Amino acid sequence: MITVASAATRPFVLSWASTRLPVLLVAALLLLGAGYPLALLFLTSIFPEIMGGRFEGFLDAYRRIGETDGIGSMLWNSFAWAGSTTVVSWILGVPCGYLLARTNLPGKLWARLSLLVPIMTPPYIAALSYILVMQDGGFFDQLLGPMPEALRAWFFSFWGVTLVMALASFGYVALATEAALASIPRRLETAAAQLGASWGQTLRAIIIPLMLPALFNSGLLVFLEALSNFGVPAVLGTRANLPLLPAEIFYLVTSWPLDLALATALSSLLCLVALIALYGSRLLASFMGGGRYEPETPHQFQLGRGARIIGLAWFAGLFVLSTLLPYFAMLVTSIADQWQGALPSLTLDHYRAILTPGSRGSEALFTSLWLAFAAATISIFLGAWIAYVISRTQGWLRHALEGLATLPRVIPKIVLAVGLILAWNAFWVPVSPYNTVWMLLLAYVVIYITDALNYANSRLQSMDPALEHAASILGASRWRVFFQVVLPQLKPVLLAAWLTTFIVTMRELVASILLLPPGLDTSATFIFNQFEQGDLAVAMAMASITIALSSIVLVVFQIRSRPRAPT
């Protein structure tokens, strides 16, 4: 236990290091986890042959960016698409969060679950399911009569692809909004009401500024997810004429002759966009929002009959569009035996094949479950700690560390996977985790720690450090302050972060494929393999099982964490 008094008597270097120990530790962790592979990637983009010890072709890749046909429109498309997805997610998600946090809507548990289910679907499986529903002669046409051609044309366009992506990610926004609103104290609103403020004034002067950090942080997650998403535009985008940067990068890394240098150079463009989004949203949030407060039991409005119905209808409508529609297609396909016309005869063989104990499918499921569990658990504790240390640090270091932690989330995962291989398979690494299951765990934590960081950050910004100061004046060690003062306050947002991390790790595909040790499968790679082999039914069956399992975890989690007594 190091106290300030004892530190002062030590040699200067030691005392400097010990007062800054947390920041240094965080910096070291981030540099090793994210900085090191990213640096190797960046070097590769500058000197394509550097890993072989040669310095030829300096900046050649960046010159070739300019020569790449259609690069401008690709960059613009990516930006516009990610931006529109974020806005649409806000429009869909904020009312959900509000209804959950601030009203006595019945069936909140189920409403909350309905938000998380769409996040569980692997994006390309979701996109494929929508195609099965919406395509010419698809389920819609068969069951509801011919679809208007205008609707179909709209669906297979920019806005259709945007809607699909937003439907897959508005849950992030809703959960973050709920968490933020739930901790905004009632007394501020009561005070405003007593001073004669109208509902609109209260909203403008109190609710929105206090919510902005959460709004921007969740929006940032959606934005980054869309910016680096490959699945949805890859499946739907070809029909919607939507060339995006991640698809281009994926193509460069997986088609021969490979062009890793150009791919990494293009990835650094994506990073630039992501950093602008990160610092921009932080700046906006601190400029327009802010204010510190202590959480308190939230105030809930009593909804009238009409309002309750509208609220439920909003959830139900979103549930139908985001879940029932694709899941119906997925389930039908997974039990399809023979297709006569557009509707098949049915069989459960595909499920039987997967669920047989000891089969490849069941092993893949088990691997995915514990990997997701471990990655989510490690991510939230590490993420909370990193976010805490960063938020209590001032100056450029704070921004640098924040940026570093965010970047792995935006680089197309195939490139990041290559970077991780370059980093951990290098000849100077004596005991390499590469080709073991630990590599996968490391990758998941590196990629998805951003979620925990963002969630924790949204709460930390409104947490008054006075309590921490009081604790350390009373002699509590740093660790004790973190575990007993900070962590309990972060609990609600960390639970949300655990769930989303668990879910996205369960479905992570691209990095898993390259980093998987031989002989091992995760459920996502299993699905993808079946899909590649043209065995759509088995792929869909596995997707359904994975989603069902994730849902069970969700339900258990939600029910167990239900009595939320504020600490």
Added chain:
Amino acid sequence: MDIRSLVLLAGLAVGLPSLTGCTGPSSNDDTLVVYSAGPRPLIELVVEEFEARHDVRVDLFAATTGQVMAKLEAERYRNRADVVIFASELAAEALKRDGRLRPYRPAGVEQTHPDWHDPDGYFHATAAALVGVAVRKDRPLGGSGSLDWPDLMRAPHAERTVMPSPSRSGATGDFLVNFAQVQGDELWPAFIDARTDGLDFAAANSQAIGGLVTGAYDAILGVVDYLVLRQQVRNPEVEMRYPTSGAAMVRRPIGILDEAHAPGLAEAFVDFYFSEFAQEAVAEQHLIPAREGIANSPERQAAYEGMPPILALDRSQALAAQNRLLRQFQLRVERAEIPRAIRSPAP
């Protein structure tokens, strides 16, 4: 949440993997590392049998050709693989030019088609497949006797035809490169017209095949046949056809990495891939076995009597053209803003 439960959680998170028993890699000399694209049941069967016969352990990485290439590239300066199997010989050719393969003459290679292999002996085709068209028998196109490529690229059939994206599906990409060699400059107007008449692109083979099986499309242009032949078993409405002017042949080469850690085992594995056992497993997956005297699968046997005509291919020219061609295709055809005729509804 107190500290004890935290420690418990963290311990659980980290402790679980040891329970599953999937621990570190074995870098023994008696371990062979195989990277393989292609049908997974096939490579798993071959690997299992090889392990049993030679009493060694094989670490298998099974993925698509693109993913195998990406992994090889990432491991360029610390190689891990001993043997690679691709679904495209252009990929193998690219690896050979990088100097990453070593020449080897497999035992039993004299019983295979000599012109399927690399003339310099750096890689050898273990199997082949044909890229042609798939149709539905209950739709107009399915009824016509002989088919050729242009039939699917013009109205009225183009609007109900789908093509796997050549930059995403390796086999379709190889077909397009081959088709471009045969067609020359006529390729572009032909495909732009096809697009105008309604040709769609799918992100993957399975998506195109799914569209055909469910009846959303009448035909697939440029699809690799073994996937369709497999579907035929379950969905008799679907049929593989070979265009009269020639199908493209895609071969699945095997090669040994120059920096292989277990070259002896690698050679034994390559030999084994040309054995009767492995070649029968190849045929089982509806691929054309490289070894002569191995019977095709019944589905393939039913699909054609004699071998259909094959489009001529200049491999080194194809490799040189491939990247530029596929990119041009993306820009000028797949993603181009081409006004399309309104699609008529499904029959």
